[in-house]
Amino acid sequence: MPRGPATRIPGLLDGLNAAQLEAATHENGPLLILAGPGSGKTRVITRRIAWLCTERAVDPWRILAITFTNKAAREMRERVEKLLPAQGAWISTFHAMCARILRREIEVLGGYTRDFTIYDTSDRNQLLKQLLKDANYDTTRFKPSMVGAWISDWKNGLSERDPAVTFVATEGEDTADTGIESEVFVRVRGMYEAALKKQNALDFDDLLVKVHQVFDEHPGIRDAYASRFLHVMVDEYQDTNHVQYRLTKALASVHGNVAVCGDPDQSIYAWRGADIRNILDFEHDFPNPRIVKLEQNYRSTTTILKAAQALIEKNTERKPKDLWSEKGEGRKIVVLQCADENDEAREIAQQIQGLVREGRAHKDVAVFYRVNFMQRALESALRMARVPYQIVGGQEFYERREIRDLIAFAKLVMNPSDDVAFRRVVNVPSRGIGDKSLEVLAQFAADRRLTLAQAATSTEALSSIRGRARSGLESFGALVARLEPLKEAAAGIALEQILEEIGLEKWMAEMDDDTGVDRQANVDELVTFAHAYDAMVEDSKRVANPAQGVEALEGGLRGFLQDIALVSDTDAMKDDTDKVTLMTLHSAKGLEYPAVFIAGLEEELLPHARAIAETTGSNPESGIEEERRLFYVGITRAEERLFLTHAQQRMFFGEYGFRSPSRFLSEIPPQLLEGYEPDREEDEMLGAYETKAEESFAVGDRVEHDHFGRGTIDRLQGAGVNARATVHFPAHGTKTLLLQYAKLKRLNKEGR
């Protein structure tokens, strides 16, 4: 045995319930853990890893655990490290794992080197836009983001199905020339794939696809990994897509020890290719698995759990499951109706202050929302109320221009063939190189199948460019050449060197526009982060033990670029600071907080309009059902307090629109809501959240309003909960009112 006798960990399995114990100590063969929210599955996985290592003498480095996000990976690693002194388990996301494998293996595919660049979604769209332009396609008709989404769909389905026709038919505006459109898509896809290869670049989906390809074409390599990993575990299995399923299968192909964990009710990524059949068909894909259901919830009060349960039972496409909890009833759920998004944000800030007064810490509170733009109003209200907060996701930091520029320089150092990076920074800071001369260069490059960087060093190409542009290109070429040795440098040193060479002063001065953004501070932050990264790498080298299979991190500028390409801001979230956390519902998966706010419970927001319109798939309700699961995920993050808010009006695209409460609100049993009084107010409560037949009004009717007095109806719009009337009140002017709330009384001809 490569490892010494296993050290037993006293109390490792203490406190596990029967089902958890069964899962944690399952030995060989497939294992399916169906885990309800808050049922302690992370606990099971971490204990299981520790149990295998100590009780079954499995070397940690022979364990592979896949999580959905980098943050989840980090947390799991920390929890395992607390249990186990020995290190070396691979705990990462599919993407990070694949990047790591490709760094070592990609050269067998031919044409790629280990210095490959990773293109994120915006790099991808940038490249597509360039290709579409070069091919003279109208980029408003063929939007790069749309083509990109379609290509992504194709890759995630691993070419099993070709979505060409259906995609265009559902997303495109006119279906008349669908055939032509899909032809263009296919053609652009070919150009895109060729460009990626030429540029030694992979997009996010390629990370998975190329590993699959390596495994497929080189069974020896596949077997090497599959033999190495004695146990493979995949968390959030309900959100895996087809490529990920295939990779799981390949990695488990030698030992067959695959443990997956998930909850079909929390599947919220169908839109990016997640295939819920992976978990539903697990028994078929990996025959005779042990199946363990974790149904005891340790997180939420029964009030919260009942609400979640009642809601999710409205979904038709699900397997029934019985969640229960020994926690008490706790407080009722609070529903707050607000005037608009600012009122909503203020209300949330106020409620948080109330919770803090009751003795809760800020970090015990989270606010969730459906779409990122809702973050703005919340942020400003919290700032005004002096409530400390942090925001998860939104990619904010890495989206900043100065950060992207600096990273583009670094990518160019690592991979001079990266044309997207080249275009981005060739004129940063300005060297007099404009579109015209760039086009000349690009044309030259295209004619001879060169990358832009190669063309830029050709005297022949330069001779066709005159004046300032020429000297600019020359000096840029010289700059890139000077930076070349940094390829093998530590990340922090490399970035500092780059900044020095490009002329930080001039660069900053040029970017210094009105906005007063502290770009210098952002750049400093990235450099500081790079130094911290280098330190971490040094640490990992110290504990590395190649003889036992414990590898050090890749490190250097190369490793740094790889890591930041896959890391989002979500991962930078600290939970040791006492701040309220703001995030989208999607980011909330896997987390828990004593108090949770979910904002924007309105039709067309949650469920989102796009999901309502969705008619693809066999089930016309499937879009709605995914939204319902998303809300379910949100609710089940809450331990004790749950607040749901909705606004009557909300700013959209710079205009206020009337909003009706989400249908999901009416799916929560009213007796779980605060303010519910069965005797007197039942009608009113129901009235607020259910679509009822509207009292009929007509244009010209005389009406009376509690506040505005008497008036005349000018206009009627909308129906059901969205019905509204534009009324002219002599005393207050013209108002548009939601009939559902306005309680308008119709007056007869005598004015009574």
Next chain:
DNA sequence: AAATCCGCGTTTTTT
């Protein structure tokens, strides 16, 4: 080539 202005679409959700 760079600066300024206008019009348009934009908002799901993330690795």
Next chain:
DNA sequence: ACGCGGATTT
């Protein structure tokens, strides 16, 4: 409301 791309100046 805002950022981007395209058009129009300087």
